[in-house]
Amino acid sequence: MNVVSLVLQAGLRDLSRNRWIVAYTLCFLGIAEGLFWFGGTGPQVLLSLLNLVLLVLPLVALVFGTIHVYASREFVELLLAQPVPRRQLFTGLYLGLALPLAGAFVLGAGIPFAVHAREGASLGGVVALLCAGVGLSLAFAAIATWIALRTDDRLKGIGLALGAWLAATVVYDGLVLGAAAAFGNYPLERPLLALMLANPVDVARVLVLTQLDVSALMGYTGALFERTFGTVLGTGVAAAALIIWCAVPLGLAERRFTRRDF
Amino acid sequence: MLLALALAQPTARNADLTVGAGGRFSTITAALAAAKPGDRVLVRAGTYREPTIVVRTERLTLEGEGWPVLDGQGAREVLVIAADDVTVRGIVARNTGVSNLEDRAGIRARSVRNCVIEGNRLRDNLWGIYLQQSADCIVRDNDIEAHGVRQTESGNGIHLWYSPGARVERNHVRGQRDGIYFEFSPHGVTRDNVSERSQRYGLHFMFSDSCRYEHNIFRDNTSGVAVMYSRGVVITANRFERSWGSAAYGLLLKDIMGGEISNNTFDRNSTGLFVEGSSRLDVRGNVFSQNGWAAKVLADADENRFSGNQFTGNAFDVTTNSRSANSTFDGNWWDEYAGYDLNRDGVGDTAFHPVRLFALVVEEHPAALLLLRSPLVSILDAAERVLPVLTPEALVDRHPLMRPPR
Amino acid sequence: MITLDTIRKRFGALEVLQDVSLAVRPGAVTALVGPNGSGKTTLIKIVLGLTRADHGALHVDGKLADDAGAYRRAIGYMPQAAHFPVNLRVGDVLDLVSQLRPGERIDDDLARAFAMDEVKDKLVGTLSGGTRQKVNAVIAFMFRPSLLILDEPTAGLDPLSSNVLKEKIRAVRGEGRSVLVTSHIMAELESLADDVAFLCDGRLRFSGSVAELLGHTGGSSLEDAIASLMRTERSVRRSVGELPGPVVAPPWFAPQPKGAI
Numbered sequence: 001m002n003v004v005s006l007v008l009q010a011g012l013r014d015l016s017r018n019r020w021i022v023a024y025t026l027c028f029l030g031i032a033e034g035l036f037w038f039g040g041t042g043p044q045v046l047l048s049l050l051n052l053v054l055l056v057l058p059l060v061a062l063v064f065g066t067i068h069v070y071a072s073r074e075f076v077e078l079l080l081a082q083p084v085p086r087r088q089l090f091t092g093l094y095l096g097l098a099l100p101l102a103g104a105f106v107l108g109a110g111i112p113f114a115v116h117a118r119e120g121a122s123l124g125g126v127v128a129l130l131c132a133g134v135g136l137s138l139a140f141a142a143i144a145t146w147i148a149l150r151t152d153d154r155l156k157g158i159g160l161a162l163g164a165w166l167a168a169t170v171v172y173d174g175l176v177l178g179a180a181a182a183f184g185n186y187p188l189e190r191p192l193l194a195l196m197l198a199n200p201v202d203v204a205r206v207l208v209l210t211q212l213d214v215s216a217l218m219g220y221t222g223a224l225f226e227r228t229f230g231t232v233l234g235t236g237v238a239a240a241a242l243i244i245w246c247a248v249p250l251g252l253a254e255r256r257f258t259r260r261d262f
Numbered sequence: 263m264l265l266a267l268a269l270a271q272p273t274a275r276n277a278d279l280t281v282g283a284g285g286r287f288s289t290i291t292a293a294l295a296a297a298k299p300g301d302r303v304l305v306r307a308g309t310y311r312e313p314t315i316v317v318r319t320e321r322l323t324l325e326g327e328g329w330p331v332l333d334g335q336g337a338r339e340v341l342v343i344a345a346d347d348v349t350v351r352g353i354v355a356r357n358t359g360v361s362n363l364e365d366r367a368g369i370r371a372r373s374v375r376n377c378v379i380e381g382n383r384l385r386d387n388l389w390g391i392y393l394q395q396s397a398d399c400i401v402r403d404n405d406i407e408a409h410g411v412r413q414t415e416s417g418n419g420i421h422l423w424y425s426p427g428a429r430v431e432r433n434h435v436r437g438q439r440d441g442i443y444f445e446f447s448p449h450g451v452t453r454d455n456v457s458e459r460s461q462r463y464g465l466h467f468m469f470s471d472s473c474r475y476e477h478n479i480f481r482d483n484t485s486g487v488a489v490m491y492s493r494g495v496v497i498t499a500n501r502f503e504r505s506w507g508s509a510a511y512g513l514l515l516k517d518i519m520g521g522e523i524s525n526n527t528f529d530r531n532s533t534g535l536f537v538e539g540s541s542r543l544d545v546r547g548n549v550f551s552q553n554g555w556a557a558k559v560l561a562d563a564d565e566n567r568f569s570g571n572q573f574t575g576n577a578f579d580v581t582t583n584s585r586s587a588n589s590t591f592d593g594n595w596w597d598e599y600a601g602y603d604l605n606r607d608g609v610g611d612t613a614f615h616p617v618r619l620f621a622l623v624v625e626e627h628p629a630a631l632l633l634l635r636s637p638l639v640s641i642l643d644a645a646e647r648v649l650p651v652l653t654p655e656a657l658v659d660r661h662p663l664m665r666p667p668r
Numbered sequence: 669m670i671t672l673d674t675i676r677k678r679f680g681a682l683e684v685l686q687d688v689s690l691a692v693r694p695g696a697v698t699a700l701v702g703p704n705g706s707g708k709t710t711l712i713k714i715v716l717g718l719t720r721a722d723h724g725a726l727h728v729d730g731k732l733a734d735d736a737g738a739y740r741r742a743i744g745y746m747p748q749a750a751h752f753p754v755n756l757r758v759g760d761v762l763d764l765v766s767q768l769r770p771g772e773r774i775d776d777d778l779a780r781a782f783a784m785d786e787v788k789d790k791l792v793g794t795l796s797g798g799t800r801q802k803v804n805a806v807i808a809f810m811f812r813p814s815l816l817i818l819d820e821p822t823a824g825l826d827p828l829s830s831n832v833l834k835e836k837i838r839a840v841r842g843e844g845r846s847v848l849v850t851s852h853i854m855a856e857l858e859s860l861a862d863d864v865a866f867l868c869d870g871r872l873r874f875s876g877s878v879a880e881l882l883g884h885t886g887g888s889s890l891e892d893a894i895a896s897l898m899r900t901e902r903s904v905r906r907s908v909g910e911l912p913g914p915v916v917a918p919p920w921f922a923p924q925p926k927g928a929i
Contacts, residue, residue, distance in 0.1 A: 216554030
């Protein structure tokens with residue numbers, strides 16, 4: 001068996017028994033099921049979960065991710081001392097962190113929708129939400145790994161992770177909103193669309209919007225929106241951007257992992 | 263054969279004049295020329311290419327058997343009713359061609375009374391069925407389809423002009439400029455029609471007082487439905503679906519005085535209901551679901567009352583363009599309402615402010631729409647709901663329902 | 669057999685290793701000693717490929733060590749502290765390491781001596797520190813590498829297990845393999861070491877057999893000899909003004925009770 005799958009399997013085995021990951025799964029399961037229980041219709045539950053996904057997923061991936069990478073440091077050194085290539089070791093370690101995070105979300109949020117499949121949530125919306133959640137988990141696990149590999153001071157690393165979370169979820173949108181207000185007299189659709197693609201949380205949100213809120217997006221005066229969101233192009237662009245947002249920090253983290261001194 | 267038919271319908275007309283295979287006439291024009299009031303002209307299957315066919319005999323029935331095709335050959339109007347009490351049924355009228363000089367119709371009623379146009383098929387005509395200064399006519403069970411590419415090359419599916427007292431029922435219109443069009447045609451009843459994929463409006467009516475619209479389905483129309491400059495309009499139990507675009511409305515009401523908008527469903531429109539300059543409307547029992555803007559009520563609309571409506575899954579429930587909006591919202595169900603009901607009377611104990619701060623932001627800065635459903639926006643909206651500073655104070659539902667009505 | 673040739677490493681302004689050249693003989697135990705911060709850990713990490721030298725060459729069994737890391741087949745490593753993922757079973761950890769090195773000959777002496785069968789179904793998180801250190805040792809000795817690098821191998825082990833481990837180290841030496849070991853416990857090193865490499869401030873101050881060291885310093889034990897080396901170092905440094913003021917003895921220098929292991 002190759003190194004990636006061996007290390008990945010060990011990671012999966014470890015984190016599947018991790019009480020935080022288990023609690024995280026049960027948390028999503030409880031919230032989604034609870035929303036249905038208290039009379040939520042499919043579309044309502046979807047929208048409530050969207051807010052949770054945009055806020056909680058990056059936070060958990062960043063904080064849990066950095067702590068996990070720090071905690072694995074000595075074990076990683078032991079593995080690095082074995083005759084295996086660093087690149088493969090890195091891939092296995094990253095997947096062993098990111099897949100349990102993404103899997104916990106998919107199980108926790110997906111099962112209630114499968115159970116309540118008849119309550120009106122559009123399949124496209126559910127799939128978009130799950131994809132957005134998986135994308136956010138993978139992207140922020142990569143960012144967390146990168147932060148932890150760059151910063152040996154653990155406290156500083158966790159601080160950076162929290163800062164990244166705040167920046168990506170709230171501060172960035174605040175600045176965009178401010179910019180939209182300040183430059184209201186200029187044609188803004190193109191730059192704003194570009195700004196949305198430059199933040200993984202916004203990319204994930206737009207991906208879900210293209211399934212849930214096309215009617216609203218099409219209400220905007222502007223040919224670009226109509227071209228983008230009136231077809232599958234919008235969903236495609238958002239999905240591609242989310243993949244890029246997984247790949248870029250992952251590439252940076254891998255570069256760091258393969259080159260740094262332990 | 264003729265005898266058999268006559269026997270089968272003992273109360274029937276004076277005579278049947280048959281056109282086409284096995285009949286006495288080879289052209290419809292010839293049969294019509296020979297017909298007397300009350301006669302029936304029976305047209306057998308086949309394609310008839312004749313100069314515009316004009317019915318000038320009262321109480322005549324023109325009836326197709328096996329879908330005879332009346333072809334305008336891209337050059338002229340197909341059929342004109344020019345006498346009272348005429349019935350046309352079972353024919354296919356097609357291919358008027360496009361003209362910039364004249365309004366060519368598949369079937370036109372011109373200054374008559376009591377015409378009945380039913381069960382016909384209209385294909386690729388500039389105008390479909392055109393009632394021109396014709397009173398108390400019935401247009402029903404017709405199937406109308408056009409494939410015009412541009413608005414300017416297409417007319418309306420069912421067009422009423424100065425034609426009061428019409429009944430338009432169970433028609434299916436696709437791909438015309440406006441699916442159903444009323445102008446200066448009061449006291450009409452429009453029900454059970456399906457109007458879709460219109461290049462402009464699924465239903466467009468103006469200056470037509472005291473009309474009823476019920477159980478119709480309007481969907482995928484480029485600009486939705488527009489109702490303007492009329493009084494006493496009743497719009498009930500219709501579906502308005504999937505009108506997408508910045509100038510597309512499930513239902514646009516402009517300068518409507520008094521009327522009822524009840525039990526309709528507005529689903530997945532960019533704007534569900536748009537109210538401008540209208541007053542004393544009773545908007546109740548409607549369902550607004552998954553629209554961009556469920557209801558846009560401009561400040562110049564007053565004394566409108568929204569009650570018993572259901573708002574669910576909309577990006578914005580209610581928006582307006584001024585803090586001094588004075589329409590009332592009372593006893594609606596809002597999916598975003600998070601209040602409680604301690605005395606268990608089914609009515610929430612705290613008021614609901616349906617106008618979100620973000621809606622006002624987007625009104626000012628449209629491109630900010632891209633931040634829809636951002637956590638930041640949720641935080642701003644929640645803050646504004648606790649301490650309303652910018653949103654209209656008057657636009658508040660003091661008795662929000664705890665459960666959806668119906 | 670490993671040879672280090674003029675190894676240099678700096679972290680920022682700090683020169684951690686300066687031109688360290690050293691050969692570790694086969695069939696011998698080499699003790700790597702020196703005060704805290706002398707560069708021992710960095711030197712070990714360079715041999716393992718965890719850290720890259722700025723300059724110099726490392727040969728393992730005559731082959732130049734490169735980034736691909738295949739040369740690490742010749743090395744078994746026992747880190748100072750054993751931290752395995754807490755939710756893995758002991759068996760999972762052992763399986764993982766053995767599967768990462770397919771095709772190598774297994775040596776299960778230590779696994780049997782430490783009764784790994786009894787703990788293999790336990791989660792790592794439930795193990796005592798001593799048991800974890802046993803797992804750590806078992807991993808290092810799992811194969812038959814020509815070089816064993818042991819960082820404080822007996823720390824946390826009970827006397828019996830400690831003895832078992834030392835016996836194993838002697839057996840490995842007897843098979844003609846090399847052992848590089850660090851420890852703060854001089855008495856322990858004395859009972860194991862054939863050669864000594866003394867590192868101070870990133871420089872190799874002495875390298876040779878224990879007998880040579882004793883002859884060179886005139887001490888009667890390894891502890892005395894090392895202490896004497898350090899005293900010399902300090903006086904040299906003080907005379908050139910490198911280390912002004914009174915010198916506090918580093919913790920490892922605290923006298924060990926006689927006979928303590």
